[in-house]
Amino acid sequence: MSVFDSRRGFLKSAGMLVVSFGVRGANAQSNAAAQGPGPYPDPDFHQLDSWIVIHENNTATFYVGKTDLGQGTGTGFRQLMSDELDIAFERTTCIMGSTDITVDQVGSGGSTAMERDSWPMRRVAAEARRVLLEMASGRLGVPVDQLTVSDAVITVKGDASKRVTYGELIAGKKFHVTLTGANVNAVTGQAKTKSVPELKYTGQSPQRDDIPGKVDGSLKWAVDVKLPGMVHARNVKPPFACAKLMGIDEASVKSLPGFIKVVSKGNYVAVVCEREEQAIRAARQLKTTWEKPSAAPFPASEDLFNYMRAATPTSPGRPTVSGDPDAAYAAAVKTIEAEYEVPFQGHTAFAGAHATADPSNGQMTVYSNDMKSYGMRRGVATFLGMPQDRVRVVWMQGPQGFGRTAAEDAGCEAAWIAREIGRPVRMQWMRDEETAWDTKSPAFLVKMRGGLDSEGRLVAYDYNARSCDFNHLGYNEPDTVLIAQLMGSRRARPAAGSAATPSDMYAIPNRKMTGEVVGLSSIWETPLRTGNLRDPNGPQSTFAAESFIDEAAAAAKSDPLEFRMKLIEAGTGDDDGFRRARSMAVLKAAAEAYGWDSRPSPRPVGKGNILTGRGIAYSFRGQSVVAEIAEVEVNRQTGHVWAKRLVCAHDCGLVVNPEGLRHTVECGTLHGLSRAIHEEVRFDTEKVTSLDWFSHPTLRHADVPERIDIVLVNGDPNPKRPDLPPYGAGEASLKPMMAAIGNAIHDATGVRIRRVPFRDDRVLAALKAAGV
Amino acid sequence: MSNVTLKVNGQTHTLDIEPATPLLYVLRNDLGLQGPRFGCGLGQCGACTVIINGAAVRSCITPTSSVKSEITTLEGLASNGKLHPLQQAWIDEQVPQCGFCQNGQILTAKVMLDKNPHPTDAQIRESMNATLCRCMSYGRVQAAIKRAAKVPA
Numbered sequence: 001m002s003v004f005d006s007r008r009g010f011l012k013s014a015g016m017l018v019v020s021f022g023v024r025g026a027n028a029q030s031n032a033a034a035q036g037p038g039p040y041p042d043p044d045f046h047q048l049d050s051w052i053v054i055h056e057n058n059t060a061t062f063y064v065g066k067t068d069l070g071q072g073t074g075t076g077f078r079q080l081m082s083d084e085l086d087i088a089f090e091r092t093t094c095i096m097g098s099t100d101i102t103v104d105q106v107g108s109g110g111s112t113a114m115e116r117d118s119w120p121m122r123r124v125a126a127e128a129r130r131v132l133l134e135m136a137s138g139r140l141g142v143p144v145d146q147l148t149v150s151d152a153v154i155t156v157k158g159d160a161s162k163r164v165t166y167g168e169l170i171a172g173k174k175f176h177v178t179l180t181g182a183n184v185n186a187v188t189g190q191a192k193t194k195s196v197p198e199l200k201y202t203g204q205s206p207q208r209d210d211i212p213g214k215v216d217g218s219l220k221w222a223v224d225v226k227l228p229g230m231v232h233a234r235n236v237k238p239p240f241a242c243a244k245l246m247g248i249d250e251a252s253v254k255s256l257p258g259f260i261k262v263v264s265k266g267n268y269v270a271v272v273c274e275r276e277e278q279a280i281r282a283a284r285q286l287k288t289t290w291e292k293p294s295a296a297p298f299p300a301s302e303d304l305f306n307y308m309r310a311a312t313p314t315s316p317g318r319p320t321v322s323g324d325p326d327a328a329y330a331a332a333v334k335t336i337e338a339e340y341e342v343p344f345q346g347h348t349a350f351a352g353a354h355a356t357a358d359p360s361n362g363q364m365t366v367y368s369n370d371m372k373s374y375g376m377r378r379g380v381a382t383f384l385g386m387p388q389d390r391v392r393v394v395w396m397q398g399p400q401g402f403g404r405t406a407a408e409d410a411g412c413e414a415a416w417i418a419r420e421i422g423r424p425v426r427m428q429w430m431r432d433e434e435t436a437w438d439t440k441s442p443a444f445l446v447k448m449r450g451g452l453d454s455e456g457r458l459v460a461y462d463y464n465a466r467s468c469d470f471n472h473l474g475y476n477e478p479d480t481v482l483i484a485q486l487m488g489s490r491r492a493r494p495a496a497g498s499a500a501t502p503s504d505m506y507a508i509p510n511r512k513m514t515g516e517v518v519g520l521s522s523i524w525e526t527p528l529r530t531g532n533l534r535d536p537n538g539p540q541s542t543f544a545a546e547s548f549i550d551e552a553a554a555a556a557k558s559d560p561l562e563f564r565m566k567l568i569e570a571g572t573g574d575d576d577g578f579r580r581a582r583s584m585a586v587l588k589a590a591a592e593a594y595g596w597d598s599r600p601s602p603r604p605v606g607k608g609n610i611l612t613g614r615g616i617a618y619s620f621r622g623q624s625v626v627a628e629i630a631e632v633e634v635n636r637q638t639g640h641v642w643a644k645r646l647v648c649a650h651d652c653g654l655v656v657n658p659e660g661l662r663h664t665v666e667c668g669t670l671h672g673l674s675r676a677i678h679e680e681v682r683f684d685t686e687k688v689t690s691l692d693w694f695s696h697p698t699l700r701h702a703d704v705p706e707r708i709d710i711v712l713v714n715g716d717p718n719p720k721r722p723d724l725p726p727y728g729a730g731e732a733s734l735k736p737m738m739a740a741i742g743n744a745i746h747d748a749t750g751v752r753i754r755r756v757p758f759r760d761d762r763v764l765a766a767l768k769a770a771g772v
Numbered sequence: 773m774s775n776v777t778l779k780v781n782g783q784t785h786t787l788d789i790e791p792a793t794p795l796l797y798v799l800r801n802d803l804g805l806q807g808p809r810f811g812c813g814l815g816q817c818g819a820c821t822v823i824i825n826g827a828a829v830r831s832c833i834t835p836t837s838s839v840k841s842e843i844t845t846l847e848g849l850a851s852n853g854k855l856h857p858l859q860q861a862w863i864d865e866q867v868p869q870c871g872f873c874q875n876g877q878i879l880t881a882k883v884m885l886d887k888n889p890h891p892t893d894a895q896i897r898e899s900m901n902a903t904l905c906r907c908m909s910y911g912r913v914q915a916a917i918k919r920a921a922k923v924p925a
Binding site: 069071214215348352400659669 | 801804863905
């Protein structure tokens with residue numbers, strides 16, 4: 001029995017199935033079976049039965065339309081739903097993200113798992129509890145208010161001998177309860193969810209159920225799918241951007257062992273072979289000829305920011321103005337200006353894009369780690385011109401997410417090739433292909449200006465960002481996915497892109513903030529494709545804004561923490577989400593954890609080879625707020641920066657799983673560090689030249705700080721907010737890190753470096769230029 | 773094509789393959805193992821790591837015909853149904869995020885601990901430095917290694 005059989009079949013034997021996979025839902029999900037005849041209609045989110053199945057042995061399986069990229073969201077959903085259903089956490093499993101068996105909640109992205117998507121889950125679980133109590137009332141012959149429920153067992157108050165289990169009431173049957181709500185996020189029954197103090201599993205730290213299979217080798221990943229008759233495909237990418245395919249010399253590979261076919265349409269080329277290594281070899285060996293575009297598609301990476309300065313915006317900024325900045329600058333005793341640069345940074349997922357597509361039986365099943373599996377399903381169906389109910393995407397684990405697997409490419413490629421040759425196809429991108437052609441986070445150029453009054457207060461502030469983000473890619477759109485671009489089927493109007501403004505609670509009375517987008521000369525069929533990378537604009541905008549606040553503090557000869565605190569304290573009134581109070585709380589918590597001593601930056605430059613300094617930065621991401629402190633050692637001989645200590649004080653509202661949250665925040669903080677000191681896409685005027693782990697480096701073991709303190713500020717005993725809801729936590733910890741490191745380097749050396757990453761050669765050049 | 777004999781996790785297999793085939797594809801596609809995975813194909817990241825002769829070997833750049841000794845993969849680490857202390861430490865410390873790299877982290881750590889059962893922090897960093905993780909679980913990997921090093925062998 002496979003979980004991929006029809007839902008009806010699944011329900012019939014669900015009691016048996018749950019025994020077979022216990023709590024290891026992730027593995028049960030991945031036992032690829034031969035494809036049935038379909039079709040695969042959408043599970044109806046208005047049916048309670050689409051979300052929860054109760055089994056004879058009094059266990060429950062939850063079906064949710066999300067994917068868990070290893071940040072423990074699946075465990076969190078189980079905690080919240082177990083609480084609402086009143087069933088022991090250990091008696092539950094969670095099936096996620098496969099389009100034919102779980103409702104469409106989009107999948108993952110935007111740190112919305114707990115903040116938005118856990119709410120319909122909680123409400124349906126509460127509704128299931130309510131319905132089960134009604135059924136028990138009928139069975140036991142007492143009114144509902146005479147019943148009590150504990151761990152899926154309903155008893156009559158005062159007479160524990162009268163009892164019935166959830167399993168006895170509903171196993172093998174359906175709820176047949178229709179829910180209301182205009183969309184999946186609004187889905188609800190009649191029952192109310194519990195208040196925070198009533199939640200029992202929420203706030204505890206059960207271990208993640210995906211981890212054992214990840215350390216003993218038993219987990220079947222999307223890369224592990226094997227199907228009868230499956231063959232292997234590899235792409236042959238254009239050797240430069242905007243290349244036109246002029247010819248394919250099939251004879252160059254025809255005699256290779258295992259060779260099946262060269263498939264091509266427009267500028268898209270792939271080879272198909274029986275075995276994986278044969279496909280790799282054939283793709284390398286295939287002779288193709290390409291014509292260069294008439295003009296260079298983009299500037300070389302060293303000229304990018306000059307290009308961005310001179311470019312005409314594709315989306316002119318609409319300034320947000322408060323107060324009267326012009327008058328404030330006129331009255332200011334000191335004006336400071338600075339410009340910050342963040343290059344394109346790659347996702348550089350740990351393994352290349354991959355998918356396996358099965359075209360049998362007139363259906364198309366794609367086995368994929370796409371974090372937005374529902375988007376991939378729509379994209380594949382439209383791209384192939386198939387009815388959507390003939391296509392399903394089975395979500396399985398893969399190398400991280402962070403946005404690349406939402407703008408995934410291999411799914412459409414595998415599906416197209418599978419249909420071309422009529423056999424199941426496994427596609428995987430190679431390292432150089434992935435690092436060159438994956439989606440990039442947009443490069444940012446931010447001009448800032450500030451005016452200080454005679455008391456050193458920041459009274460005027462300009463933030464003017466340009467992001468190189470025109471034609472920002474969406475989620476498996478059939479007219480922007482790379483195979484569609486290469487085949488020439490592309491949309492008329494590219495996505496506008498965005499250039500975010502910073503998010504803080506500084507009470508600066510006169511502000512002007514603008515975000516403009518610029519585009520490269522060529523925006524199609526180029527490896528410089530922008531897409532969402534984990535808080536898509538956040539690290540860039542915050543690098544500028546929080547470096548600049550430090551520059552203002554230094555100009556005012558103030559301690560950078562106190563300078564920030566005063567700007568926040570200068571605000572008045574309370575606000576939605578207690579943003580002011582929570583800003584102060586995280587800054588204070590970070591400072592306390594670090595042992596911050598009050599003094600202006602920079603410190604007097606030391607005499608030794610190693611210069612030490614500390615820096616702070618803070619930001620909101622949505623309603624989550626983070627303050628980070630970095631202590632760095634800068635080697636003045638080599639320019640090498642080591643973050644010796646990091647502190648992250650983090651408030652994302654209600655904490656569902658403290659240890660899981662700590663894990664996510666710790667790894668996010670280090671991802672921020674990696675982007676601060678290592679990551680940058682390099683290119684000449686026609687192709688990306690950073691192609692592997694040396695040319696697009698990443699954080700390594702030796703870079704890890706000696707000490708990392710994660711302070712979960714949530715649960716602050718402010719009596720005004722005992723029931724703060726959960727906010728997002730997947731991305732916020734990345735946001736201030738670049739600025740915190742840059743501020744720490746300045747504190748240590750007196751040198752302000754306004755360009756990331758802080759690689760050795762860049763830092764050394766800046767130190768030398770400043771005579772340090 | 774020719775017959776190649778491999779001993780993997782205690783079992784001997786004779787396979788009719790192209791001898792130059794990188795070991796990774798034979799382990800994964802002919803023997804159905806899932807521990808070693810393709811990350812870079814360049815020997816840079818460690819996702820494909822296996823243990824041969826007490827050394828951590830990058831199977832993506834190792835010709836199958838060059839392997840003369842027994843291969844241990846992640847699947848072969850547990851014995852008598854009991855997880856290796858490193859694997860248990862990985863669970864206790866809740867190390868993985870996505871987990872794709874952890875095959876390389878665990879096997880590289882095993883080789884290190886087999887040679888040096890009580891490494892210093894600096895030795896851990898040095899020995900593990902070429903084994904990459906893009907989720908940045910490094911801090912937890914290092915904590916789990918230290919935890920496992922305390923377990924009596």
